[in-house]
Amino acid sequence: MTDLPSTPQQYHQRGNFNIGVISSQFVCIVDKISFKERPGTTFVAEIVSTPKNYQHVLSLAFAVKEINENPIILPNVSLGFHIFDSYTNAKITHQNTLKLLSVSEKIVPNFKCDKKMNMIAVIGGLDSEISFHMATILSIYKIPQISYSILAPIGDVRTQLPAFYRMVPNENYQFIGLVQLLKYFQWTWIGVIVSDNEIGEKFGQTVIPMLSHHGVCVGFHERTPSLSQVMEIVGSFETLQAKINSLTNPEIKVIVVNAEPQTTTWLKWFLYFYSMLENISENLLGKVWIMTAQWDFSAETMHRAFDIEPFCGTLSFAIHANEVVEFPEFLQRLHPGTETGNAFFRMFWEQAFNCLWASSHEDKNNCTGEEKLESLPATLFEMSMTDKSYSIYNAVHAIAHALDNMFKSKANRVMGNSRLCPPNVQPWQFHSFLKSISFNNSAGELVSFDENGELVAGFDIINWITFPNQSIVKVKVGSILPSQEFTLNKDAISWHRTFNQVLPIAQCNDNCHPGYRRKKKEGKPFCCYDCVPCADGKISNQKDMDDCFKCQEGQYPNQNKDQCLPKVLNFLSFSEPLGIMLAFLSLSFSLITASVLGIFIKHKDTPIVKANNRDLTYSLLICLLLCFLCTLLFIGLPQTLTCYLQQTAFGIIFLLAVSCVLAKTINVIVAFMANKPGSRMRNCLGKRLTNSILLCCSLIQIIIYAVWLSSNPPFPDFDLDSLAEEIIIECNEGSVTMFSCSLGYLLFLGIVCFVVAFLARKLPDTFNEAKLITFSMLVFCSVCLSFIPVYLSTKGKYLVAVEVVYILASGAGLLGCIFFPKCYIIIVKPELNSKDQLIRRK
Structure with a gap:
């Protein structure tokens, strides 16, 4: 079978054992197949790059370098890698996953060519859809796949995809943390934005009932359109105005966003159109954005000029990550001249610094190679390891430690050294060691999988602080642990400037003070209510109580009906x-x-x-x-x-x-x-x-x-x-x-x-x-x-x-x-x- 027209970007480094990678640095729209001619990969528009995601590739290369230079792990055995990109497209993802199984010019289904390549495991992808497309192929060959997707691709992963692992915690911890965060600040009147697809539907079906169960009402539930619907909505003023009215509702100050790339991209465009239609600054919107862990404040190159101020004070969940001290030094040593064989590097450099290597193009400068990564805004690149990069870094070390345990196991020693040669190790033999892996990484944190093949860890809560010069500061303000222990340092949070550092209020109406009870408003959600005084003989001693209650025997309500006082004895005394x-x-x-x-x-x-x-x-x-x-x-x-x-x-x-x-x-x-x-x-x-x-x-x-x-x-x-x-x-x-x-x-x-x-x-x-x-x-x-x-x-x-x-x-x-x-x-x-x-x- 002749290969489909290729996507030339790849990065390959050989070793005794190779790790396949499907990254997600680019987004493209591919022409539809007409079935009248030979299928090809034709890009309808220019490829859109997300430079920040290139750090995922660099973290993998850094982890492989660390392992190969470490004499304790896999002595006399080297690790290599082979990286392709998904282009956030199902067809290209399937094509490049098959390419990982063969280095020949032809893709031969149902065969694994070039045994010298020794593909021991594959890392990818960034979201659940890409992960699922990869898993449908890799599961046939029983090749371990370690994903860093926040959401699981299907419900029962362990049963249907036994070769699938995730170097991220279970997403339910994030949902529990979201509920705890809203309860902590008593935010009961919020908006929800999800993507208009299966992921958004699943998020809504899971989270909204949890919110309702804990007394949080959803004022609006907005679905972001797919790429094919964007132009239709932009062209319809009534539809656009309706969405503007929802998202700019002054009564709703807190908005939860299922931060899939499609959703955040639409949100940025929406803020841009809103500022144009209303002729006001985007920064005056004044919302508290709560982002799920997919969010990393990355920006596509076409958004490099967009104002990030509206997102100041955003709270987001992130995969728990720790600082890897040597990684910034590794990034500082990178230079275009040293990255031979890395097709991604030159594209990243051009996109990140908005230059071309050899060009007479008038509106772009020539790349010199002397540009500094640390000069890039945080929306395009970060010098510290992001949570997604940290997951990839841990995934590489997990594979290396599992291989090392395989070689050191008693069972393999009995089999003889001839059986330990790299060509003779099959991926299916690798699963038992990968499942039981447990080690401390270079940051001193324990890495292990649970019974479902998911990382045993929690989520951090990050406060994003932006500045007019497009710089960003990330502050860890809390966490949710696997034990469901929730912690938050509210004093460390910086809110959007429109709130003047006063805690935003997100309620349908004011709290009912002690002495009053809640009475539901007809035709309104359950958290919209009137406050009515307690009946005679009853009190309420807390805010927002549904019912007043009687005092214990021997007590009576005070005048404000918010506490019980002991009754005095009444009898005719000689002293009165x-x-x-x-x-x-x-x-x-x-x-x-x-x-x-x-x-x-x-x-x-x-x-x-x-x-x-x-x-x-x-x-x-x-x-x-x-x-x-x-x-x-x-x-x-x-x-x-x-x-x-x-x-x-x-x-x-x-x-x-x-x-x-x-x-x-x-x-x-x-x-x-x-x-x-x-x-x-x-x-x-x-x-x-x-x-x-x-x-x-x-x-x-x-x-x-x-x-x-x-x-x-x-x-x-x-x-x-x-x-x-x-x-x-x-x-x-x-x-x-x-x-x-x-x-x-x-x-x-x-x-x-x-x-x-x-x-x-x-x-x-x-x-x-x-x-x-x-x-x-x-x-x-x-x-x-x-x-x-x-x-x-x-x-x-x-x-x-x-x-x-x-x-x-x-x-x-x-x-x-x-x-x-x-x-x-x-x-x-x-x-x-x-x-x-x-x-x-x-």
């Missing part, structure tokens, strides 16, 4: 003004009652005391005294004993007081009826009637309290919900039914007493107490009825205060209405307190 006042009233009424009792005891033989049943009077005053004192049980921290005594003591004691009043009233009626001639009621008078009334009335209340205390007694309780900011410590009645029964019975007895006293108010008796009792019972019933609604509508210590006031008011009503008039007569009008006055009145 209200408690002091009520205690003072209780003691005052007790003292007054005791004074009245003392007055009555002192004047026990006076008619006004003797006429109204002296024993009942003493009993009533003692009950009122105890009733006033029992209010002290309601003040202070509730305890089990005080809770038992509060309702029990008051209920029974006050019931005895009301029973005494009822007994006094009934005694007045019976005494009046006994004075009638022939009445038998005279036999009912005396202590027997009084005791019967007291016993009957008290027995019912005692039964109620006995059932109450035995079934569901009162107990100290903590009410956490009634008051927002306080914990109410109260005596829980236990049984509301029994409490209602005791209160109801007390009210019923008071009403009975009021009715009886009302009926007896006009009986002709000088010291008839019926009117006084009527007024006292009226006061008691009024207080009792007004107490019920107030009691039901009050909480906390004020509820206890209401109970105390109720007891004091009820007792004071009895004390004041019944005893104060009598005390007035005894003390102020003693002349009315005489037997003569009593007889005269009768």
Whole structure:
């Protein structure tokens, strides 16, 4: 088979073992095959060069030189190489891969010609498509291929391409690092630019769901056109304007770019057209570009005049690389006169320095060979080893160490020296040694493959700083390791000048501050939301919380609803003004009652005391005294004993007081009826009637309290919900039914007493107490009825205060209405307190 029209650029250095290389320095558009004539390789346009990629070739040559000069690795064995270029074209890639298998003038499929060449492994290519085109041929011959493509060519590489290795980490680490980077800066509203091909589709399908899962929204997802679509888009103003509107959206400050060469080339052209259409400087665009590891800020020769300022502050991922100290010295020694047999070198020199070796062309200078590589801008060439070159450098050393291990293995020593001769080593024998390779390179870093044939390493995060003179500074600001450990030094990052070194904000809207929660906007992505205040009783203590939450028991939200405060205890204390006042009233009424009792005891033989049943009077005053004192049980921290005594003591004691009043009233009626001639009621008078009334009335209340205390007694309780900011410590009645029964019975007895006293108010008796009792019972019933609604509508210590006031008011009503008039007569009008006055009145 006659070879296709050749692409003459190649670089060949013979050795005992040769390494094949498919580089990617040039881009070209090849004429379509018409199938009407013999197929050829016809370039439609001028070849476009990327001078920076020539460093890939130089790093390989430098690594081979290092190995051949090292007496420890492969002693008495030399390495060589044979380099072709892919021209970023599938047909040429297949053609040049076949050329690596033969040095004859003809390409013979299914045969490996010129065994003296000893092709032990192949390195390439730069992207996944070129790598896959190479692998389809090399896998047939089981020749190891070490790629430095960031993306794997297919999903299950190890199964479908067992001879395929990658001197780069798994791309998933890069995607994880991208998510971590966005989360670190809280950038949740971004744009995504990918190429309009299978690579871009795969990137979108992998990364965008990861972003969504971690709360990052994609404001726009732009696909860059292929070369065949560029002119169509440029010619359509509406299409171009639509893309401009997306990429220049002022609300989107951060743009993630899957930095395939096609994508970055289109992006540079877009910025150029944008500045022309809007008549503004490209530098005013003001975006944070986040580039994937394919990006190395390289520029094709046709872009050498493009402004790089818009990319100042760019963050990019890069294959982890370390400095190889001797490499810059190697580059400085390069000279066109010494690079014989290297067809790439002269092309690189012309393209990089924009000159020609022998030309009368008016717009280009002649190349002198004295040009300095270090004078080139970083977009065209770098003196330090780039991450891609570092991968190639490691790939060469991996091949050399694997060969060295093969020769040193016990198995090969048994086979005899004749079997170790270079012509007898087959590439398929080489795989087991390459898979298990592990060594430290000259930069001191460990190089090894994982079970999938990928480099065990992580990605660096690089901050690109540009200057008006087209120079670039790369600053390593972070990394993502295979262990998924993410590190970032944000203080070392320089942002685009439009941000004035202030951290760019990439959010659909402002953060929801603590005290607010997020509420999704209808028709908008999930990270676009409104901020609404937390509902009563709930807080949010972090930014951008989806839901507010309740405080723990014993806590309440502060006014801003952004933190929980401990609730204070709420009970009626002796130390607070209200408690002091009520205690003072209780003691005052007790003292007054005791004074009245003392007055009555002192004047026990006076008619006004003797006429109204002296024993009942003493009993009533003692009950009122105890009733006033029992209010002290309601003040202070509730305890089990005080809770038992509060309702029990008051209920029974006050019931005895009301029973005494009822007994006094009934005694007045019976005494009046006994004075009638022939009445038998005279036999009912005396202590027997009084005791019967007291016993009957008290027995019912005692039964109620006995059932109450035995079934569901009162107990100290903590009410956490009634008051927002306080914990109410109260005596829980236990049984509301029994409490209602005791209160109801007390009210019923008071009403009975009021009715009886009302009926007896006009009986002709000088010291008839019926009117006084009527007024006292009226006061008691009024207080009792007004107490019920107030009691039901009050909480906390004020509820206890209401109970105390109720007891004091009820007792004071009895004390004041019944005893104060009598005390007035005894003390102020003693002349009315005489037997003569009593007889005269009768």
